[in-house]
Amino acid sequence: MPILFYIFGALVILAALGVVLQRTPVYSALSLIVVLCALAVEYLLLGAEFIAVIQVIVYAGAIMVLFVLVIMLLNARREVPSSRSRMAGWLGAPLLAAFLFEMLYAVWDYLPAESANWPAARPAGPAPIGHLLFQNYVLPFEVTSVLVLVAVLGAVVLAKKEL
Amino acid sequence: MTIFSDPTFFLLVTLAKVAVILFVLLTAIAYITWLERKVVAHIQSRWGPYRVGPHGLLQPMADGIKFLFKEDIMPLEADRLIYLLAPFLAFTLAFLSFAVVPFGGSFQIGSRTIFLQVTNLDVGLLFIFAVTSLGVYSIALAGWSSNSKYPLFGGLRSSAQMISYELSLGLAVIGVIMFSGTLNLRDMVMAQQGTWHLHGTDTYIPHWNIFVQPIGFLVYFTAAIAETNRVPFDLPEGETELVAGFHTEYSSLKFAMFFMSEYANMITVSCIATLLFFGGWSGPGLGMTAPGALALLSIFWFAAKVFLFLFFYIWMRGTLPRFRYDQLMSFGWKVLLPVGFLNILVTGFILTWWTSS
Numbered sequence: 149m150p151i152l153f154y155i156f157g158a159l160v161i162l163a164a165l166g167v168v169l170q171r172t173p174v175y176s177a178l179s180l181i182v183v184l185c186a187l188a189v190e191y192l193l194l195g196a197e198f199i200a201v202i203q204v205i206v207y208a209g210a211i212m213v214l215f216v217l218v219i220m221l222l223n224a225r226r227e228v229p230s231s232r233s234r235m236a237g238w239l240g241a242p243l244l245a246a247f248l249f250e251m252l253y254a255v256w257d258y259l260p261a262e263s264a265n266w267p268a269a270r271p272a273g274p275a276p277i278g279h280l281l282f283q284n285y286v287l288p289f290e291v292t293s294v295l296v297l298v299a300v301l302g303a304v305v306l307a308k309k310e311l
Numbered sequence: 312m313t314i315f316s317d318p319t320f321f322l323l324v325t326l327a328k329v330a331v332i333l334f335v336l337l338t339a340i341a342y343i344t345w346l347e348r349k350v351v352a353h354i355q356s357r358w359g360p361y362r363v364g365p366h367g368l369l370q371p372m373a374d375g376i377k378f379l380f381k382e383d384i385m386p387l388e389a390d391r392l393i394y395l396l397a398p399f400l401a402f403t404l405a406f407l408s409f410a411v412v413p414f415g416g417s418f419q420i421g422s423r424t425i426f427l428q429v430t431n432l433d434v435g436l437l438f439i440f441a442v443t444s445l446g447v448y449s450i451a452l453a454g455w456s457s458n459s460k461y462p463l464f465g466g467l468r469s470s471a472q473m474i475s476y477e478l479s480l481g482l483a484v485i486g487v488i489m490f491s492g493t494l495n496l497r498d499m500v501m502a503q504q505g506t507w508h509l510h511g512t513d514t515y516i517p518h519w520n521i522f523v524q525p526i527g528f529l530v531y532f533t534a535a536i537a538e539t540n541r542v543p544f545d546l547p548e549g550e551t552e553l554v555a556g557f558h559t560e561y562s563s564l565k566f567a568m569f570f571m572s573e574y575a576n577m578i579t580v581s582c583i584a585t586l587l588f589f590g591g592w593s594g595p596g597l598g599m600t601a602p603g604a605l606a607l608l609s610i611f612w613f614a615a616k617v618f619l620f621l622f623f624y625i626w627m628r629g630t631l632p633r634f635r636y637d638q639l640m641s642f643g644w645k646v647l648l649p650v651g652f653l654n655i656l657v658t659g660f661i662l663t664w665w666t667s668s
Contacts, residue, residue: 174393174455181448201437209444210474217470218449220455222461273433274494 153193159186173219177212184208199275317577320423325605328429332409341371342575347625351407354629378567386457386560393456398561401449403573408442408579411435413497415592415609427606428497435496436488439583440481443538446576447473450540450557453569457560465556468546468636475643476537476544483531486658487587500591502645519590522590526654530647534637537643539573541624546639581620589616 163186166179184207191200281289344362345367352359360367385394413435415427431437449468454466474510488494505518521528537544546556553559558569585591594612634642 158419174390174452178393178452178482185445197432197434198437201434201441204441205444209441210477211448213451213474215472216451216455216642217474220451220467220470285539 153190156186156189156193160190174216177215177219180215181208182210184212198277318465324425325429332429333406336406336409336575336578339578340571341375343574343577343621344374345371346621347628348623350625350657352566354470375567375613378564379421381563383563383565387457389560390456390458393452393466397453397456398565399512400452401446401572404442404446404449405575405579408439411438411496412579413500413586413591414582414613416606426497427610431495431497434494436484436494436499439579443576443579444477448478449572453561454557459560461553462557462559465553465559466478469540469557472540472546472639472643473538475640476534476647478539479530479534479643479651480649482655483527483534484587485655486527489518489658489662490520490523491584491657495636496586500586500593504593517590517593519588519593521588524588524654526650527658528584530654531588531649532584534647535584535625536624537639539576539580541577542628543634544639545633546636577621578617581624584620585613585616631647
């Protein structure tokens with residue numbers, strides 16, 4: 149099991165680099181889809197079937213389709229690099245290093261003492277998640293849905309001006 | 312049966328299942344194309360294929376050989392990698408869904424029970440939805456990478472169409488999920504065995520979900536036809552406007568892969584319709600005691616139901632004209648989607664009333 153976990157972990161990182169480094173927008177989008185699908189496999193290996201499948205349905209199957217659709221509509225070909233700003237050149241690398249260090253530190257702190265332990269599979273089926281969502285976290289859940297509603301209304305209002 | 316250790320046995324059985332399913336599916340696909348040509352021909356008072364073999368029965372072989380030997384043409388300005396990737400993606404995803412489809416009961420070898428299904432995932436239904444939701448990429452990318460205007464239009468149309476109808480597809484099955492309380496396809500079928508009992512008397516009506524979710528079924532099947540890009544929703548490949556839509560620039564084996572994945576998707580959709588609404592492999596005679604015969608009989612009932620749906624697909628192709636694009640969109644968003652929501656609402660009320668009384 150851990151071997152598969154590391155293989156897909158490496159795939160996530162490689163594809164994530166691909167998202168940033170590709171010059172053609174469609175390739176970036178496809179790399180992002182690979183990241184999402186490989187992450188879903190990681191969830192699956194950790195025993196979270198429901199989260200894995202939902203990850204693919206929502207992110208890879210719905211949101212990224214819209215991304216790809218927009219890229220196709222604009223028919224965006226190879227990107228032309230803009231003239232690099234000087235500030236980015238000076239500050240980019242140190243800021244990146246600082247961010248990486250901070251992330252590593254946070255993760256290191258969070259890890260239990262015996263980090264080699266494979267996490268014991270906990271039941272993460274649809275029913276326990278549903279109970280959590282609608283009992284313990286019902287307020288955040290409802291607030292999030294209102295937020296989505298507001299976003300939809302905003303999109304309609306913006307689109308209405310163009311019609 | 313102590314020749315093999317448990318993991319080895321499991322691996323061998325799974326490999327055998329995969330091989331059998333692949334063989335059966337590919338044969339089925341070949342003969343659905345034959346059936347389609349025959350049925351449509353008879354609807355239009357023609358004979359259909361008749362020359363190759365008796366009643367044209369060897370026509371699928373002839374078609375396959377023809378595809379193999381055709382010249383493989385790639386447009387010069389095509390995006391090579393994605394152009395090659397798209398048909399493989401379509402093919403793989405079309406066959407992946409069958410990994411979780413239970414096509415029969417179970418039988419025993421020695422002390423081990425073998426289920427007629429490759430994997431029994433707890434979220435089987437969602438797995439199929441995840442795989443089909445990725446299927447849109449193969450069509451969109453094929454259209455884009457061909458670098459030609461008609462395929463691009465076809466790809467754009469189909470992405471828009473598939474996103475729109477996927478919503479209704481998902482909503483339609485929620486009613487069934489609420490009734491059965493599980494996402495496991497095998498458990499869903501098990502819940503539909505037997506007959507409906509009304510106030511303690513046997514009605515002899517099968518305990519299938521279609522009788523409690525007729526609207527859900529109609530919404531599901533309509534949306535499913537749109538998802539598989541078939542008549543009357545075949546706008547992504549509308550010949551009269553777009554030559555052949557997203558696969559205009561594909562030839563030879565790559566075209567054949569798109570062709571076969573379309574038929575594989577039809578089979579998937581028919582399988583889900585059977586599993587969710589028509590009791591899967593349940594049917595008369597399953598009370599028998601001989602376990603081997605039981606497994607065979609369950610496969611027979613399952614195949615028969617799936618065949619009826621496939622026939623319905625072909626029947627519709629011979630009957631209905633194609634939608635106009637704006638009609639397609641307004642139908643999906645203004646009719647199918649609200650009906651799907653209403654169905655969930657009504658189902659919720661009924662279930663609450665049912666459990667409280």
